[in-house]
Amino acid sequence: MISPSSPLVLVGAGNMGGAMLNGWLESGIDPASIIVIDPKASDAMSLKLASARVRLESAAPEGLAAGILMLAVKPQIMDAVVAGLKSLVGPQTVTLSVAAGKTISYFEERLGGAIVRTIPNTPAMIGRGITGAVANAAVSAEARAEIDRLLSVCGPVEWIEDEALIDAITALSGSGPAYVFYLAECMAEAGRACGLPADLAMRLARATVTGAGELMHRSPDGAATLRQNVTSPNGTTAAALAVLMGEDGLQPLFDKALKAATDRSRELAG
Numbered sequence: 001m002i003s004p005s006s007p008l009v010l011v012g013a014g015n016m017g018g019a020m021l022n023g024w025l026e027s028g029i030d031p032a033s034i035i036v037i038d039p040k041a042s043d044a045m046s047l048k049l050a051s052a053r054v055r056l057e058s059a060a061p062e063g064l065a066a067g068i069l070m071l072a073v074k075p076q077i078m079d080a081v082v083a084g085l086k087s088l089v090g091p092q093t094v095t096l097s098v099a100a101g102k103t104i105s106y107f108e109e110r111l112g113g114a115i116v117r118t119i120p121n122t123p124a125m126i127g128r129g130i131t132g133a134v135a136n137a138a139v140s141a142e143a144r145a146e147i148d149r150l151l152s153v154c155g156p157v158e159w160i161e162d163e164a165l166i167d168a169i170t171a172l173s174g175s176g177p178a179y180v181f182y183l184a185e186c187m188a189e190a191g192r193a194c195g196l197p198a199d200l201a202m203r204l205a206r207a208t209v210t211g212a213g214e215l216m217h218r219s220p221d222g223a224a225t226l227r228q229n230v231t232s233p234n235g236t237t238a239a240a241l242a243v244l245m246g247e248d249g250l251q252p253l254f255d256k257a258l259k260a261a262t263d264r265s266r267e268l269a270g
Contacts (some may be wrong), residue, residue, distance in 0.1 A: 001146045004032045006067035008150070009088060011081060013038040013045050016098055019073030019125040023153025025052055032152070035061070055205045065090025069111075075099045075268065082110045089113055094143045094149075100170055101268030104136050104163055112139040116147050119166055119174040124154035128217075132169035138217070167269070171261035184209045 005130040008029070010017050013036050018180065021057055031053045039058040041049070041172045044169055049056045066088045073081050078099055089095065095107055107115045116139055120131040131151050144159075152158045160166070184205045191201030231237045244250050 001143060002029075002033045002067040004030070006065065006092065007033050007035045008068045008070065009035045009037060009064075009066040010070045011037045012072035013041050013049075015122070015125060016073065016120060017070070018045060019127075019129075019154055020052070020070070020072065020150070023056075023127065024150065026052060027153050033067075035066075036066075060085050060088050062087065064088060066093050068094050068096055068147070070096040070098070070150075072098050075101045078102055082107070086111060092201065094139060094147065100174060102264060103269050104134070108136065114140070114143060116144075117163065117166060118151065118157075120151070120154060121164050121173050121175075122177050127154055129155035131155065131171050132166060132173065133157055134160050134163045134166060142202055167262045167265035170256070171258045172263040174234060175261050178256075180209060181215070 002125060007025070010021060013021060017036075017038075021034070021036065024034065035055045036049055037057045037060060038045070040058060046056060058157055064087075069085065069088055071078070071085075089111045089112070094116060096116045096118065097107060097109050098118050098120055100119065102117070104115045104117050107117075117134045117135075118131050118133040121129050123129040123261070124131070131154070133147070133151065135147075139147075148157050150157070158169075160169070184202075187205035187208065188198070188202040191204060192198045196204070212226075216223060219226060221229070227241075231241060
């Protein structure tokens with residue numbers, strides 16, 4: 001689907017765009033089939049692209065239709081960016097967005113054609129992300145498979161049929177890494193309150209959170225089973241969980257937090 005004459009055009013080579021680009025090059029995609037458009041590419045990124053023999057442009061090149069047009073810029077500047085990209089959209093182009101709050105209809109109105117809207121998360125930067133994706137009716141099965149292959153370089157892809165679910169995906173996995181980082185902060189602060197030096201408390205919390213995440217990643221068991229495995233009856237873990245799983249514990253807090261994030265995602269899309 002992508003080739004030097006029908007390239008994969010990446011608009012924006014920041015954190016997310018750069019992570020995707022790294023994955024594509026490592027997976028063996030021909031650099032001649034990739035064009036990056038970024039008028040503010042960092043010196044490091046410019047050198048990397050030159051070394052990889054990937055073409056870098058400051059604006060949409062003339063006389064070219066993209067095979068896949070990937071938009072990896074912040075939602076706040078999307079209006080200005082999209083205005084200069086219409087010439088890249090041909091009959092076979094699939095537009096792929098990773099911007100929060102920008103709906104399929106937004107891109108249909110401005111660019112037309114086949115649209116895939118996605119919500120990745122920041123662990124994609126180390127190949128351990130997860131992406132929610134939804135396509136409009138113009139996206140063929142072949143194009144969807146190609147998009148899946150491209151997104152999968154940064155982690156698994158979960159396809160949905162109802163675009164309305166994107167807001168909840170944004171709240172859970174798109175914003176989710178921040179919740180985990182904050183959990184580590186809270187654990188460290190609680191350890192400090194129990195008498196630990198602050199730096200030791202943070203090292204313990206950080207290693208515990210990352211280690212538990214890796215264990216869950218590798219284990220075939222569900223989260224509940226892993227929790228039960230580490231919880232001895234009437235032990236220290238059970239004492240802590242009695243608080244965390246109480247009526248005013250973590251679950252109602254997460255229900256409230258994810259509802260707030262979901263509502264905000266809907267507001268941004270509105």
